[in-house]
Amino acid sequence: MTKILVIEDQEDVRRVIVEMLIAENFYVMDAENGQVGIELIQAEIPDLIICDITMPKLDGYEVVSWSRENPETEAIPFIFVTAKASQSDIRQGIELGADDYLIKPFTRADLLGAITARFEKQEIINRQTQRKINQYYNYITQSTSNELCNSLQKIMSISKKLIDNYELMDKDEILKNLKEISTLSERLQEINPNKS
Template identity: 35%
Template sequence: MSSVLVIEDDPEILENIGEILELQSYETLTTSSSVTGLQLAKEALPNLVICDVVMPELDGYSVLSELRQQTETATIPFIFLTGRSDRSDVRHGMELGADDYLTKPFTQEELLGAVQSCLSKYDRLSKQYEAQAQEAQSIEKQLQTSQELAEMNSVLLEKLSQGLRHPVSNITIATYMLKQNLSQKDFDRYIAILEEECARSTSLLNEVSGLQEYLNPSKINLLRGKLKVRIPL
């Protein structure tokens, strides 16, 4: 149910508007004081404000200006009521951010038409904003995931580099020694070193290769867990 705040210092007009809106199942708040109305708008955050321009305390322009300056009330639809028909008055209200203008006297159809038009407009805008906000969040999440995947890929490469450094060094030494005149015992020892370091390197490459399969957004949570397990160096 949409809520409508009506601020009008003429008791008869205020009562009539309230009754018309309530008959259409709108939740209606009414006040003859612009100061009270401004406070109600900030506290109740209605879906629509209908406000007279000429008021004894704050005029309607001041009420609208104050609402537009507050984050919580800045987007509340606003309809002016006025006995003035001068175009400059209408333009001034629109420049302040009013959504519509009803000149007294107005019919029930004109009032309800303006109310329904404003509420429908802001409902569409709210849905569009929500969709855009969700899309922005999705894009931001994708960017964060891409950045995290890039960082994880860097971690894998670093682990691979560190893990291969020692085996490659031992393989290089063993290969050099096997070219020398060695006793059978030393020859067998360096062959064993080669076999051990080759097996170690192969195991490390297989482990890193297995982790690389998780370098995609759908498996990033699994990769986070697996990277917590230290690759033996």
């Protein structure tokens, strides 16, 4: 179930937001200020944060800044809900890492639209990241496979030469070939993806 954290100091506003989200089958946590909100973020790692700006103890700017500075929480979608509607307030929130901005009073459709947009964007980012991971994995797998095949072919070639020409080789030449086999074997061991 998708977890949403609502951080809002006005109890009536917080209660309305929580009720709207519960009605949409979200798992909802709520906090009355930024300090409690950060404690819940750490404990629960929500999927999305809805946060007021002007609050006691820690304001919304401090909460978004904290969340963006922590590797475990930096990518959580963050929506500000506030009565502060000036361009500079919006710009400050966006620069600190907020993903969206709802101005009070807002409708249920506004809230759900913002949440849906954040999750859709997150899904696009997740798909793009997975594609890149798959590309890197395929490249590494192919490179490792090529390296393994090349090294094995060289070992087989040197071994065949040793077997076929053993009686015609002097000790130094045999030793040189054995050292080359040993070096190639060590390289195989280093690139072996299954080595423990």
